[in-house]
Amino acid sequence: MDKELWQKKGEGHRARLRDRFLARGLDGFSDAEILELLLSFGTPRTDCKEPARLLLQKYGSFAKVFEAPVASLQEVKGIGPKNGFAIHFIHAVASYYLKERLHGKRYLHSSREVAEYLIHSMRGLKKEVFTVIFLDSSHAIIDSEIVAEGTLNVNTVYPREIIKRALEFHAAALIIAHNHPSGSLQPSTQDIKLTKTLALLCRYMQLQLLDHLIIGDGSYSFADNGLMDSVRVECQTAMDTFDRS
Known part of the structure:
Protein backbone atom coordinates (compact mmCIF):
# COMPACT_ATOMS: atom_id res chain seq x y z
CA MET A 1 0.00 0.00 0.00
CA TYR A 97 -12.86 22.96 34.00
CA LEU A 98 -13.26 20.92 37.20
CA LYS A 99 -12.03 23.89 39.25
CA GLU A 100 -14.19 26.48 37.50
CA ARG A 101 -17.41 24.47 37.85
CA LEU A 102 -17.02 24.60 41.66
CA HIS A 103 -17.28 28.38 41.91
CA GLY A 104 -20.44 29.41 43.74
CA LYS A 105 -21.50 25.85 44.54
CA ARG A 106 -22.23 24.94 48.13
CA TYR A 107 -19.68 22.50 49.50
CA LEU A 108 -22.19 20.35 51.40
CA HIS A 109 -23.91 19.54 48.09
CA SER A 110 -20.73 19.40 45.99
CA SER A 111 -18.17 17.56 48.13
CA ARG A 112 -17.91 14.83 45.50
CA GLU A 113 -17.10 17.40 42.80
CA VAL A 114 -14.47 18.95 45.09
CA ALA A 115 -12.87 15.53 45.53
CA GLU A 116 -13.00 14.93 41.75
CA TYR A 117 -11.20 18.22 41.09
CA LEU A 118 -8.55 17.58 43.73
CA ILE A 119 -7.95 14.01 42.61
CA HIS A 120 -7.56 15.11 38.99
CA SER A 121 -5.23 18.01 39.79
CA MET A 122 -3.14 16.43 42.57
CA ARG A 123 -3.00 12.67 42.05
CA GLY A 124 0.20 11.49 40.42
CA LEU A 125 2.26 14.54 41.39
CA LYS A 126 5.83 13.69 42.39
CA LYS A 127 5.95 16.25 45.21
CA GLU A 128 3.52 17.25 47.92
CA VAL A 129 1.20 20.17 47.17
CA PHE A 130 -1.03 21.96 49.69
CA THR A 131 -4.29 23.46 48.41
CA VAL A 132 -6.83 25.64 50.22
CA ILE A 133 -10.46 26.03 49.14
CA PHE A 134 -12.09 29.24 50.37
CA LEU A 135 -15.84 29.37 51.15
CA ASP A 136 -18.31 32.09 52.13
CA SER A 137 -20.70 32.08 55.09
CA SER A 138 -23.18 29.82 53.29
CA HIS A 139 -20.32 27.45 52.41
CA ALA A 140 -20.43 28.40 48.73
CA ILE A 141 -17.01 27.98 47.12
CA ILE A 142 -15.21 31.23 46.34
CA ASP A 143 -11.91 29.96 44.94
CA SER A 144 -9.01 27.58 45.51
CA GLU A 145 -5.26 28.14 45.59
CA ILE A 146 -2.08 26.13 45.93
CA VAL A 147 -0.32 27.70 48.92
CA ALA A 148 2.70 25.42 49.43
CA GLU A 149 4.76 22.80 47.60
CA GLY A 150 7.37 20.33 48.74
CA THR A 151 7.66 18.61 52.12
CA LEU A 152 4.67 19.89 54.08
CA ASN A 153 4.63 20.62 57.80
CA VAL A 154 3.67 23.46 60.14
CA ASN A 155 6.91 25.24 59.27
CA THR A 156 6.47 25.22 55.48
CA VAL A 157 2.73 25.75 55.04
CA TYR A 158 2.79 29.18 56.79
CA PRO A 159 -0.66 29.23 58.46
CA ARG A 160 -0.63 33.01 58.78
CA GLU A 161 -0.47 33.32 54.97
CA ILE A 162 -3.50 31.06 54.68
CA ILE A 163 -5.41 33.21 57.17
CA LYS A 164 -4.32 36.34 55.28
CA ARG A 165 -5.62 34.95 51.98
CA ALA A 166 -8.89 33.91 53.65
CA LEU A 167 -9.42 37.46 54.88
CA GLU A 168 -8.62 38.86 51.43
CA PHE A 169 -11.28 36.56 49.94
CA HIS A 170 -13.70 37.54 52.75
CA ALA A 171 -13.97 33.81 53.41
CA ALA A 172 -15.84 32.38 56.37
CA ALA A 173 -14.66 28.78 56.06
CA LEU A 174 -11.81 26.73 54.60
CA ILE A 175 -11.14 23.25 53.29
CA ILE A 176 -7.52 22.18 53.09
CA ALA A 177 -6.09 19.38 50.99
CA HIS A 178 -2.74 17.86 50.19
CA ASN A 179 -1.49 14.87 48.25
CA HIS A 180 0.60 11.86 49.20
CA PRO A 181 2.86 11.03 46.22
CA SER A 182 3.14 7.47 47.57
CA GLY A 183 -0.60 7.01 46.98
CA SER A 184 -1.26 6.24 50.66
CA LEU A 185 -4.42 7.73 52.16
CA GLN A 186 -3.38 7.22 55.79
CA PRO A 187 -2.98 10.55 57.68
CA SER A 188 0.46 10.94 59.21
CA THR A 189 1.18 12.32 62.67
CA GLN A 190 2.39 15.49 60.92
CA ASP A 191 -0.86 15.74 58.92
CA ILE A 192 -2.90 15.61 62.13
CA LYS A 193 -0.63 18.14 63.89
CA LEU A 194 -0.91 20.55 60.97
CA THR A 195 -4.70 20.20 60.94
CA LYS A 196 -4.90 20.98 64.67
CA THR A 197 -2.66 24.05 64.28
CA LEU A 198 -4.70 25.46 61.39
CA ALA A 199 -8.01 24.67 63.08
CA LEU A 200 -6.97 26.52 66.23
CA LEU A 201 -5.79 29.57 64.28
CA CYS A 202 -9.04 29.57 62.31
CA ARG A 203 -11.04 29.51 65.54
CA TYR A 204 -9.16 32.55 66.86
CA MET A 205 -9.89 34.38 63.60
CA GLN A 206 -13.57 33.32 63.57
CA LEU A 207 -13.09 31.04 60.57
CA GLN A 208 -14.22 27.44 60.22
CA LEU A 209 -11.93 24.66 59.07
CA LEU A 210 -14.45 22.23 57.58
CA ASP A 211 -12.24 19.42 56.37
CA HIS A 212 -8.78 18.19 55.49
CA LEU A 213 -8.60 15.97 52.40
CA ILE A 214 -5.71 13.69 51.53
CA ILE A 215 -5.31 12.80 47.85
CA GLY A 216 -3.55 9.59 46.86
CA ASP A 217 -5.07 6.50 45.30
CA GLY A 218 -8.47 8.09 45.88
CA SER A 219 -9.27 10.56 48.62
CA TYR A 220 -9.52 10.55 52.43
CA SER A 221 -11.66 13.02 54.39
CA PHE A 222 -10.84 13.93 57.99
CA ALA A 223 -14.48 14.98 58.43
CA ASP A 224 -15.97 11.76 57.06
CA ASN A 225 -13.68 9.68 59.29
CA GLY A 226 -14.40 11.59 62.52
CA LEU A 227 -11.00 13.26 62.86
CA MET A 228 -12.37 16.79 62.48
CA ASP A 229 -14.67 16.20 65.47
CA SER A 230 -11.72 15.33 67.71
CA VAL A 231 -9.76 18.30 66.33
CA ARG A 232 -12.65 20.65 67.19
CA VAL A 233 -12.85 19.25 70.74
CA GLU A 234 -9.12 19.88 71.24
CA CYS A 235 -9.47 23.40 69.83
CA GLN A 236 -12.36 24.16 72.17
CA THR A 237 -10.35 22.87 75.14
CA ALA A 238 -7.42 25.07 74.15
CA MET A 239 -9.71 28.09 73.75
CA ASP A 240 -11.30 27.47 77.17
CA THR A 241 -7.87 27.14 78.79
CA PHE A 242 -6.76 30.39 77.16
CA ASP A 243 -9.92 32.21 78.33
CA ARG A 244 -9.36 31.09 81.93
CA SER A 245 -5.71 32.15 82.00
Missing part, protein backbone atom coordinates in the same frame (compact mmCIF):
# COMPACT_ATOMS: atom_id res chain seq x y z
CA ASP A 2 1.52 3.34 -1.02
CA LYS A 3 1.70 6.27 1.39
CA GLU A 4 -1.28 8.13 -0.12
CA LEU A 5 -3.62 5.12 0.19
CA TRP A 6 -2.37 4.43 3.76
CA GLN A 7 -3.09 8.03 4.79
CA LYS A 8 -6.59 7.87 3.27
CA LYS A 9 -7.29 4.66 5.20
CA GLY A 10 -6.14 6.30 8.43
CA GLU A 11 -8.26 9.38 7.77
CA GLY A 12 -11.32 7.18 7.25
CA HIS A 13 -10.71 5.39 10.55
CA ARG A 14 -10.33 8.68 12.45
CA ALA A 15 -13.47 10.05 10.78
CA ARG A 16 -15.41 7.01 11.98
CA LEU A 17 -14.13 7.57 15.54
CA ARG A 18 -15.18 11.22 15.38
CA ASP A 19 -18.63 10.26 14.05
CA ARG A 20 -19.06 7.75 16.88
CA PHE A 21 -18.19 10.40 19.44
CA LEU A 22 -20.59 12.92 17.93
CA ALA A 23 -23.37 10.33 17.95
CA ARG A 24 -22.86 8.76 21.40
CA GLY A 25 -20.08 10.61 23.23
CA LEU A 26 -17.42 8.34 24.72
CA ASP A 27 -19.90 5.54 25.39
CA GLY A 28 -18.43 2.36 23.93
CA PHE A 29 -14.95 3.83 23.37
CA SER A 30 -11.96 1.89 24.70
CA ASP A 31 -9.15 3.74 26.47
CA ALA A 32 -6.93 3.09 23.45
CA GLU A 33 -9.49 4.62 21.06
CA ILE A 34 -9.85 7.74 23.21
CA LEU A 35 -6.08 8.20 23.27
CA GLU A 36 -5.84 7.49 19.55
CA LEU A 37 -8.35 10.21 18.72
CA LEU A 38 -6.69 12.65 21.10
CA LEU A 39 -3.21 12.02 19.68
CA SER A 40 -4.55 12.69 16.18
CA PHE A 41 -5.23 16.31 17.18
CA GLY A 42 -1.48 16.82 17.52
CA THR A 43 -0.49 14.71 14.51
CA PRO A 44 -3.57 14.59 12.22
CA ARG A 45 -1.84 12.86 9.30
CA THR A 46 -0.26 10.09 11.38
CA ASP A 47 -1.65 6.68 12.38
CA CYS A 48 -2.00 6.98 16.18
CA LYS A 49 -3.41 3.54 16.95
CA GLU A 50 -0.08 1.93 17.84
CA PRO A 51 1.26 4.88 19.93
CA ALA A 52 -2.00 4.84 21.94
CA ARG A 53 -1.61 1.12 22.61
CA LEU A 54 2.04 1.56 23.61
CA LEU A 55 1.17 4.39 26.01
CA LEU A 56 -1.34 2.22 27.85
CA GLN A 57 1.13 -0.65 27.88
CA LYS A 58 3.90 1.54 29.34
CA TYR A 59 1.87 3.35 32.03
CA GLY A 60 -0.76 0.75 32.84
CA SER A 61 -3.85 2.98 32.84
CA PHE A 62 -5.53 5.88 31.07
CA ALA A 63 -5.06 8.18 34.09
CA LYS A 64 -1.35 7.37 34.41
CA VAL A 65 -0.79 8.39 30.78
CA PHE A 66 -2.09 11.89 31.52
CA GLU A 67 -0.03 12.16 34.70
CA ALA A 68 3.24 11.23 32.97
CA PRO A 69 5.90 13.92 32.31
CA VAL A 70 6.25 15.11 28.71
CA ALA A 71 9.83 13.81 28.48
CA SER A 72 8.66 10.35 29.57
CA LEU A 73 5.80 10.35 27.06
CA GLN A 74 8.21 11.06 24.24
CA GLU A 75 10.12 7.88 25.05
CA VAL A 76 7.20 6.02 23.48
CA LYS A 77 7.52 5.36 19.75
CA GLY A 78 5.21 7.68 17.81
CA ILE A 79 4.92 10.30 20.58
CA GLY A 80 6.61 13.59 19.75
CA PRO A 81 6.38 17.22 20.90
CA LYS A 82 3.04 17.87 19.18
CA ASN A 83 0.93 14.95 20.35
CA GLY A 84 2.73 14.94 23.72
CA PHE A 85 1.63 18.56 24.08
CA ALA A 86 -1.94 17.56 23.17
CA ILE A 87 -2.05 15.10 26.09
CA HIS A 88 -0.78 17.65 28.61
CA PHE A 89 -2.98 20.42 27.28
CA ILE A 90 -6.14 18.32 27.58
CA HIS A 91 -5.14 17.29 31.12
CA ALA A 92 -4.69 20.96 32.09
CA VAL A 93 -8.00 21.96 30.46
CA ALA A 94 -9.83 19.21 32.37
CA SER A 95 -8.32 20.43 35.65
CA TYR A 96 -9.31 24.01 34.86
Whole structure:
Protein backbone atom coordinates (compact mmCIF):
# COMPACT_ATOMS: atom_id res chain seq x y z
CA MET A 1 0.00 0.00 0.00
CA ASP A 2 1.52 3.34 -1.02
CA LYS A 3 1.70 6.27 1.39
CA GLU A 4 -1.28 8.13 -0.12
CA LEU A 5 -3.62 5.12 0.19
CA TRP A 6 -2.37 4.43 3.76
CA GLN A 7 -3.09 8.03 4.79
CA LYS A 8 -6.59 7.87 3.27
CA LYS A 9 -7.29 4.66 5.20
CA GLY A 10 -6.14 6.30 8.43
CA GLU A 11 -8.26 9.38 7.77
CA GLY A 12 -11.32 7.18 7.25
CA HIS A 13 -10.71 5.39 10.55
CA ARG A 14 -10.33 8.68 12.45
CA ALA A 15 -13.47 10.05 10.78
CA ARG A 16 -15.41 7.01 11.98
CA LEU A 17 -14.13 7.57 15.54
CA ARG A 18 -15.18 11.22 15.38
CA ASP A 19 -18.63 10.26 14.05
CA ARG A 20 -19.06 7.75 16.88
CA PHE A 21 -18.19 10.40 19.44
CA LEU A 22 -20.59 12.92 17.93
CA ALA A 23 -23.37 10.33 17.95
CA ARG A 24 -22.86 8.76 21.40
CA GLY A 25 -20.08 10.61 23.23
CA LEU A 26 -17.42 8.34 24.72
CA ASP A 27 -19.90 5.54 25.39
CA GLY A 28 -18.43 2.36 23.93
CA PHE A 29 -14.95 3.83 23.37
CA SER A 30 -11.96 1.89 24.70
CA ASP A 31 -9.15 3.74 26.47
CA ALA A 32 -6.93 3.09 23.45
CA GLU A 33 -9.49 4.62 21.06
CA ILE A 34 -9.85 7.74 23.21
CA LEU A 35 -6.08 8.20 23.27
CA GLU A 36 -5.84 7.49 19.55
CA LEU A 37 -8.35 10.21 18.72
CA LEU A 38 -6.69 12.65 21.10
CA LEU A 39 -3.21 12.02 19.68
CA SER A 40 -4.55 12.69 16.18
CA PHE A 41 -5.23 16.31 17.18
CA GLY A 42 -1.48 16.82 17.52
CA THR A 43 -0.49 14.71 14.51
CA PRO A 44 -3.57 14.59 12.22
CA ARG A 45 -1.84 12.86 9.30
CA THR A 46 -0.26 10.09 11.38
CA ASP A 47 -1.65 6.68 12.38
CA CYS A 48 -2.00 6.98 16.18
CA LYS A 49 -3.41 3.54 16.95
CA GLU A 50 -0.08 1.93 17.84
CA PRO A 51 1.26 4.88 19.93
CA ALA A 52 -2.00 4.84 21.94
CA ARG A 53 -1.61 1.12 22.61
CA LEU A 54 2.04 1.56 23.61
CA LEU A 55 1.17 4.39 26.01
CA LEU A 56 -1.34 2.22 27.85
CA GLN A 57 1.13 -0.65 27.88
CA LYS A 58 3.90 1.54 29.34
CA TYR A 59 1.87 3.35 32.03
CA GLY A 60 -0.76 0.75 32.84
CA SER A 61 -3.85 2.98 32.84
CA PHE A 62 -5.53 5.88 31.07
CA ALA A 63 -5.06 8.18 34.09
CA LYS A 64 -1.35 7.37 34.41
CA VAL A 65 -0.79 8.39 30.78
CA PHE A 66 -2.09 11.89 31.52
CA GLU A 67 -0.03 12.16 34.70
CA ALA A 68 3.24 11.23 32.97
CA PRO A 69 5.90 13.92 32.31
CA VAL A 70 6.25 15.11 28.71
CA ALA A 71 9.83 13.81 28.48
CA SER A 72 8.66 10.35 29.57
CA LEU A 73 5.80 10.35 27.06
CA GLN A 74 8.21 11.06 24.24
CA GLU A 75 10.12 7.88 25.05
CA VAL A 76 7.20 6.02 23.48
CA LYS A 77 7.52 5.36 19.75
CA GLY A 78 5.21 7.68 17.81
CA ILE A 79 4.92 10.30 20.58
CA GLY A 80 6.61 13.59 19.75
CA PRO A 81 6.38 17.22 20.90
CA LYS A 82 3.04 17.87 19.18
CA ASN A 83 0.93 14.95 20.35
CA GLY A 84 2.73 14.94 23.72
CA PHE A 85 1.63 18.56 24.08
CA ALA A 86 -1.94 17.56 23.17
CA ILE A 87 -2.05 15.10 26.09
CA HIS A 88 -0.78 17.65 28.61
CA PHE A 89 -2.98 20.42 27.28
CA ILE A 90 -6.14 18.32 27.58
CA HIS A 91 -5.14 17.29 31.12
CA ALA A 92 -4.69 20.96 32.09
CA VAL A 93 -8.00 21.96 30.46
CA ALA A 94 -9.83 19.21 32.37
CA SER A 95 -8.32 20.43 35.65
CA TYR A 96 -9.31 24.01 34.86
CA TYR A 97 -12.86 22.96 34.00
CA LEU A 98 -13.26 20.92 37.20
CA LYS A 99 -12.03 23.89 39.25
CA GLU A 100 -14.19 26.48 37.50
CA ARG A 101 -17.41 24.47 37.85
CA LEU A 102 -17.02 24.60 41.66
CA HIS A 103 -17.28 28.38 41.91
CA GLY A 104 -20.44 29.41 43.74
CA LYS A 105 -21.50 25.85 44.54
CA ARG A 106 -22.23 24.94 48.13
CA TYR A 107 -19.68 22.50 49.50
CA LEU A 108 -22.19 20.35 51.40
CA HIS A 109 -23.91 19.54 48.09
CA SER A 110 -20.73 19.40 45.99
CA SER A 111 -18.17 17.56 48.13
CA ARG A 112 -17.91 14.83 45.50
CA GLU A 113 -17.10 17.40 42.80
CA VAL A 114 -14.47 18.95 45.09
CA ALA A 115 -12.87 15.53 45.53
CA GLU A 116 -13.00 14.93 41.75
CA TYR A 117 -11.20 18.22 41.09
CA LEU A 118 -8.55 17.58 43.73
CA ILE A 119 -7.95 14.01 42.61
CA HIS A 120 -7.56 15.11 38.99
CA SER A 121 -5.23 18.01 39.79
CA MET A 122 -3.14 16.43 42.57
CA ARG A 123 -3.00 12.67 42.05
CA GLY A 124 0.20 11.49 40.42
CA LEU A 125 2.26 14.54 41.39
CA LYS A 126 5.83 13.69 42.39
CA LYS A 127 5.95 16.25 45.21
CA GLU A 128 3.52 17.25 47.92
CA VAL A 129 1.20 20.17 47.17
CA PHE A 130 -1.03 21.96 49.69
CA THR A 131 -4.29 23.46 48.41
CA VAL A 132 -6.83 25.64 50.22
CA ILE A 133 -10.46 26.03 49.14
CA PHE A 134 -12.09 29.24 50.37
CA LEU A 135 -15.84 29.37 51.15
CA ASP A 136 -18.31 32.09 52.13
CA SER A 137 -20.70 32.08 55.09
CA SER A 138 -23.18 29.82 53.29
CA HIS A 139 -20.32 27.45 52.41
CA ALA A 140 -20.43 28.40 48.73
CA ILE A 141 -17.01 27.98 47.12
CA ILE A 142 -15.21 31.23 46.34
CA ASP A 143 -11.91 29.96 44.94
CA SER A 144 -9.01 27.58 45.51
CA GLU A 145 -5.26 28.14 45.59
CA ILE A 146 -2.08 26.13 45.93
CA VAL A 147 -0.32 27.70 48.92
CA ALA A 148 2.70 25.42 49.43
CA GLU A 149 4.76 22.80 47.60
CA GLY A 150 7.37 20.33 48.74
CA THR A 151 7.66 18.61 52.12
CA LEU A 152 4.67 19.89 54.08
CA ASN A 153 4.63 20.62 57.80
CA VAL A 154 3.67 23.46 60.14
CA ASN A 155 6.91 25.24 59.27
CA THR A 156 6.47 25.22 55.48
CA VAL A 157 2.73 25.75 55.04
CA TYR A 158 2.79 29.18 56.79
CA PRO A 159 -0.66 29.23 58.46
CA ARG A 160 -0.63 33.01 58.78
CA GLU A 161 -0.47 33.32 54.97
CA ILE A 162 -3.50 31.06 54.68
CA ILE A 163 -5.41 33.21 57.17
CA LYS A 164 -4.32 36.34 55.28
CA ARG A 165 -5.62 34.95 51.98
CA ALA A 166 -8.89 33.91 53.65
CA LEU A 167 -9.42 37.46 54.88
CA GLU A 168 -8.62 38.86 51.43
CA PHE A 169 -11.28 36.56 49.94
CA HIS A 170 -13.70 37.54 52.75
CA ALA A 171 -13.97 33.81 53.41
CA ALA A 172 -15.84 32.38 56.37
CA ALA A 173 -14.66 28.78 56.06
CA LEU A 174 -11.81 26.73 54.60
CA ILE A 175 -11.14 23.25 53.29
CA ILE A 176 -7.52 22.18 53.09
CA ALA A 177 -6.09 19.38 50.99
CA HIS A 178 -2.74 17.86 50.19
CA ASN A 179 -1.49 14.87 48.25
CA HIS A 180 0.60 11.86 49.20
CA PRO A 181 2.86 11.03 46.22
CA SER A 182 3.14 7.47 47.57
CA GLY A 183 -0.60 7.01 46.98
CA SER A 184 -1.26 6.24 50.66
CA LEU A 185 -4.42 7.73 52.16
CA GLN A 186 -3.38 7.22 55.79
CA PRO A 187 -2.98 10.55 57.68
CA SER A 188 0.46 10.94 59.21
CA THR A 189 1.18 12.32 62.67
CA GLN A 190 2.39 15.49 60.92
CA ASP A 191 -0.86 15.74 58.92
CA ILE A 192 -2.90 15.61 62.13
CA LYS A 193 -0.63 18.14 63.89
CA LEU A 194 -0.91 20.55 60.97
CA THR A 195 -4.70 20.20 60.94
CA LYS A 196 -4.90 20.98 64.67
CA THR A 197 -2.66 24.05 64.28
CA LEU A 198 -4.70 25.46 61.39
CA ALA A 199 -8.01 24.67 63.08
CA LEU A 200 -6.97 26.52 66.23
CA LEU A 201 -5.79 29.57 64.28
CA CYS A 202 -9.04 29.57 62.31
CA ARG A 203 -11.04 29.51 65.54
CA TYR A 204 -9.16 32.55 66.86
CA MET A 205 -9.89 34.38 63.60
CA GLN A 206 -13.57 33.32 63.57
CA LEU A 207 -13.09 31.04 60.57
CA GLN A 208 -14.22 27.44 60.22
CA LEU A 209 -11.93 24.66 59.07
CA LEU A 210 -14.45 22.23 57.58
CA ASP A 211 -12.24 19.42 56.37
CA HIS A 212 -8.78 18.19 55.49
CA LEU A 213 -8.60 15.97 52.40
CA ILE A 214 -5.71 13.69 51.53
CA ILE A 215 -5.31 12.80 47.85
CA GLY A 216 -3.55 9.59 46.86
CA ASP A 217 -5.07 6.50 45.30
CA GLY A 218 -8.47 8.09 45.88
CA SER A 219 -9.27 10.56 48.62
CA TYR A 220 -9.52 10.55 52.43
CA SER A 221 -11.66 13.02 54.39
CA PHE A 222 -10.84 13.93 57.99
CA ALA A 223 -14.48 14.98 58.43
CA ASP A 224 -15.97 11.76 57.06
CA ASN A 225 -13.68 9.68 59.29
CA GLY A 226 -14.40 11.59 62.52
CA LEU A 227 -11.00 13.26 62.86
CA MET A 228 -12.37 16.79 62.48
CA ASP A 229 -14.67 16.20 65.47
CA SER A 230 -11.72 15.33 67.71
CA VAL A 231 -9.76 18.30 66.33
CA ARG A 232 -12.65 20.65 67.19
CA VAL A 233 -12.85 19.25 70.74
CA GLU A 234 -9.12 19.88 71.24
CA CYS A 235 -9.47 23.40 69.83
CA GLN A 236 -12.36 24.16 72.17
CA THR A 237 -10.35 22.87 75.14
CA ALA A 238 -7.42 25.07 74.15
CA MET A 239 -9.71 28.09 73.75
CA ASP A 240 -11.30 27.47 77.17
CA THR A 241 -7.87 27.14 78.79
CA PHE A 242 -6.76 30.39 77.16
CA ASP A 243 -9.92 32.21 78.33
CA ARG A 244 -9.36 31.09 81.93
CA SER A 245 -5.71 32.15 82.00
